[in-house]
Amino acid sequence: MxxxxxxFKTYFFVxxxxxILIFLFAFVKINWDMWYFYFFWxxxxxxxxxxxxSLNIKGKYSLSFPLSLAxxxxxxxxxxxxxxxxxxxxxxxxxxxxxxxxxxxxxxxxISILIAGTVYSKLSPPTNELFAINEHIIPFVAAAxxxxxxNFLLVEIIISLSNxxxxxxxxxxxxxxxxxxxxxxAPVGLLMVIxxxxxxxxxxxxxxxxxxxxxxxxxxxxxxxxxxxTIELLADVVDRRDPYTASHSSRVADYAVxxxxxxxxxxxxxxxxxxxxxxxxxxxxxxTNDILQKPGRLSDAELRLMKTHPETGYKIxxxxxxxxxxxxxxxxxxxRMDGRGYPxxxxxxxxxxxxxxxAVADSFDAMTSDRPYRNAMSGEEAISELVNNSGxxxxxxxxxxxxxxxxxxxxxxGEENK
Numbered sequence: 001m002x003x004x005x006x007x008f009k010t011y012f013f014v015x016x017x018x019x020i021l022i023f024l025f026a027f028v029k030i031n032w033d034m035w036y037f038y039f040f041w042x043x044x045x046x047x048x049x050x051x052x053x054s055l056n057i058k059g060k061y062s063l064s065f066p067l068s069l070a071x072x073x074x075x076x077x078x079x080x081x082x083x084x085x086x087x088x089x090x091x092x093x094x095x096x097x098x099x100x101x102x103x104x105x106x107x108x109x110x111i112s113i114l115i116a117g118t119v120y121s122k123l124s125p126p127t128n129e130l131f132a133i134n135e136h137i138i139p140f141v142a143a144a145x146x147x148x149x150x151n152f153l154l155v156e157i158i159i160s161l162s163n164x165x166x167x168x169x170x171x172x173x174x175x176x177x178x179x180x181x182x183x184x185x186a187p188v189g190l191l192m193v194i195x196x197x198x199x200x201x202x203x204x205x206x207x208x209x210x211x212x213x214x215x216x217x218x219x220x221x222x223x224x225x226x227x228x229x230t231i232e233l234l235a236d237v238v239d240r241r242d243p244y245t246a247s248h249s250s251r252v253a254d255y256a257v258x259x260x261x262x263x264x265x266x267x268x269x270x271x272x273x274x275x276x277x278x279x280x281x282x283x284x285x286x287x288t289n290d291i292l293q294k295p296g297r298l299s300d301a302e303l304r305l306m307k308t309h310p311e312t313g314y315k316i317x318x319x320x321x322x323x324x325x326x327x328x329x330x331x332x333x334x335x336r337m338d339g340r341g342y343p344x345x346x347x348x349x350x351x352x353x354x355x356x357x358x359a360v361a362d363s364f365d366a367m368t369s370d371r372p373y374r375n376a377m378s379g380e381e382a383i384s385e386l387v388n389n390s391g392x393x394x395x396x397x398x399x400x401x402x403x404x405x406x407x408x409x410x411x412x413x414g415e416e417n418k
Contacts, residue, residue: 008161012104015154019107022114023085026078034075038083041071045087048210050094063210065182068113069144069189073136074196077117081110108154116147133194140193144186152178169267185213228275228322235279241292248365253277255361255405256354262401263357273354275322276329280358283313283330307342310334329354333362336393356395360386360402363394379406 048064064084072080085106092102123139152175160167192206239248256277260270284292287309291302298306314331317323323330332355335341337348367382377385383406390399 004161004164008158011157011161012100015111015158016103016107019103019110022081022110023106026081026085026110029078030082034079037075038079038086041067041083042086042090044204044207045083046090049087049091063185063213065147066185066187066189066192066206066210068109069116069140069147069186070192070196072113072117072120072143072147073140073189073193077114077121080113080117084109084113104158108151108158111154112147112151115150116143119143119146137190140190141186144183144189148179148182148186152182165267172266172268188213224322227320231282231317231320231323232278234285235282238281238284241284241289248369249278249281251365252280252358252361255364255402256357258405259357259361259398259401262405263397265353269354272326272329273357276326276333276354276358277361279313279317279323280330280333280362281309281313282316283309283311285316286312307334311343326354328352329358331355333358335359337395338392341393351395353395353398356398360394360398364402 045064045067048067051063064087068080068084071083075083088106088109089102092105097105120139120143123142125135156170157167159165160170163170188206188209195205235249236247253274254277256273257270260273265273287306291298291306294302310331310333314327317327317330329352332341332344332346332351335344335346335351335355336359337351337356339345339347341351364382364386367377367385368379369376383403386394386399386402390396
């Protein structure tokens with residue numbers, strides 16, 4: 001067991017222990033004469049929890065956040081801990097998410113609710129009114145922000161430890177979408193409390209609003225994922241136009257990710273490298289087959305046309321927000337350290353690091369693949385070409401990182417062949 005495993009298990013144990021103690025204490029504190037209220041809210045929470053949204057590849061989030069805020073303000077902290085905890089256990093059990101996730105989800109919700117409830121009670125004025133908006137709006141906002149921040153950090157830490165990704169990278173990757181998701185829902189919790197003060201059962205009118213919000217977020221995220229999938233499928237179609245380059249982009253993406261990891265780049269930059277590798281040759285969609293598949297040397301006019309593909313790819317991807325951080329990688333992946341590349345003739349570190357990495361990954365895969373006009377080089381021959389052109393065409397640091405990747409792969413293949 002390494003240090004990372006120890007950190008994960010320690011964190012998992014501590015959070016679950018605290019959460020279980022809070023949950024058990026809540027059972028002692030609540031008034032069980034209100035069992036029918038518990039039953040109603042547990043059903044409502046469970047229904048909402050059964051429809052989570054995947055904001056990213058690492059975790060799922062439900063629309064129960066505004067419900068928990070409303071219940072926290074209306075019935076108090078311990079009521080909210082019991083209701084949300086039971087609903088999470090039921091929903092996760094039905095979804096078969098495993099006892100570890102069930103336990104952790106229940107625990108982290110209990111902790112965030114207790115802290116948020118404490119903040120609200122400390123800031124709320126002594127009044128008999130359930131919710132006077134002019135007096136309670138600041139405590140409400142403070143409780144909502146506390147709940148969001150604590151819940152977010154507890155989840156991000158477990159993701160960081162379980163996936164061995166630096167916490168800063170996980171937070172940077174997730175916070176914008178999750179902040180948009182949660183802060184946009186907080187006013188719904190406030191609306192539920194206001195409705196409750198006039199007619200308690202009118203709070204059920206919020207359910208259609210939550211379902212509408214759910215569908216809106218889900219459709220938005222689905223469109224983002226479909227846009228990326230469509231672009232990558234289009235890039236694959238471009239690769240398959242030439243049987244010699246089939247799966248080229250997938251291999252380039254794989255090499256680029258391995259180089260990025262070897263260089264110790266942040267997780268989000270490595271993710272961008274993988275995405276850029278998949279679409280780096282997308283601009284070749286504008287190149288005709290007679291040029292792409294020409295068995296001999298290209299004429300000067302054909303070569304000029306071929307050299308337009310990085311800019312064409314850039315223009316195709318530019319309107320898509322998901323590619324905004326890697327556009328320069330696609331545009332500059334044929335630049336050279338000595339300034340003899342294209343399309344801009346950039347030199348040295350004026351070329352984005354991601355583009356320098358793609359240049360090595362792209363060139364190695366091209367050299368080790370058959371072409372109509374030549375046979376593929378061996379891996380060792382291609383490595384020799386990279387080394388010989390290090391500092392002229394390729395970034396020496398990137399070449400060094402790729403050499404380490406190549407050696408590791410050789411060792412792995414050797415062990416598999418034993």
